[in-house]
Amino acid sequence: MSEAATGATGTTLLMAATRLLAAAGVPDAARDARRLLSHAVGVDAGRLTLVLPDPVPDAARARFDALVTRRATREPVSHLLGQRQFYGRSFAVTADVLDPRPETEVLIEVALAEPFGHVLDLGTGSGCILLTLLAEVHDARGVGVDLSPAAIEIARNNARALGLSDRGRIVLSDWTTEVEGVFDLIVANPPYIARDEMALLAPEVRDWEPHAALTDGADGLSAYRAIFAAAGPYLAETGRIAVEIGPTQAAAVSAIARRWGLDRVAVIPDLDGRNRVVLARRSGIAI
DSSP, X not given: OOSOXXXXXXXXXXXXXXXXXXXXXXXXXXXXXXXXXXXXXXXXXXGHHHHTTSEEEHHHHHHHHHHHHHHHTTOOHHHHHTEEEETTEEEEOOTTSOOOOGGGHHHHHHHHTSOOSEXXXXXXXXXXXXXXXXXXXTTOEEEEEESOHHHXXXXXXXXXXXXXXXXEEEEEOSTTTTOOSOEEEEEEOOXXXXXXXXXXXXXXXXXXXXXXXXXXXXXXXXXXXXXXXXXXXXXXXXEEEEEEOOTXXXXXXXXXXXXXXXXXXXXXEOTTSOEEEEEEEOTTOOX
């Protein structure tokens, strides 16, 4: 190795970091310690075991120690690594956008279940929903909107990294205020956590992710009221709206959709059987 190395091996550092993270209350401390060590030493996670017996270079140990210290404060691993995997692709993330989550892949599956050519993503954040749909449907085009300038920059960077800037336009907009056109698919993962539920969230979420992407500061339904109230002029006659919901919100969100003329409504569960997506369209359109 070209860098000076300490006497500490990867195994020694990994064990110490796991103990420290576990003491800090980090769930699955051993997994996170391995991911951070892999990142610090620049080795693919699948090969980390092969290098654990080796002394760790000083610079890599310093990087690892700094990462572990931050993780012990419950800063998310995705923020430490600067990226998160979603639907088989890597997306850049920061504290300015919601972390892509596995349960949101249910929304992707619902959207992909039928053809679409023009998609609108309301509250795009990192762009993971819009960009995943465009990557999966090669002839589709779409628009992602967000109220946060920081989120817009991240989504545009992700679009460039995935080679999708020519088909995915990212726009600064308060819901549909700056949107033009008609879409056969509208998707959203809006802030749906009620104000009194925020204290129950894990520290990684409550203390590090943007509150505006998590909660409306009220009953958790404000975003759905705004989305369905505004969507009409932008939704094709045979179009669909698919929104992610909290597990207890299916009846309320379905009622909001029906109030705005989308009276063909289906509720789709996630893999754990919890209600996760509301799919709505106008009467006469089969679901």
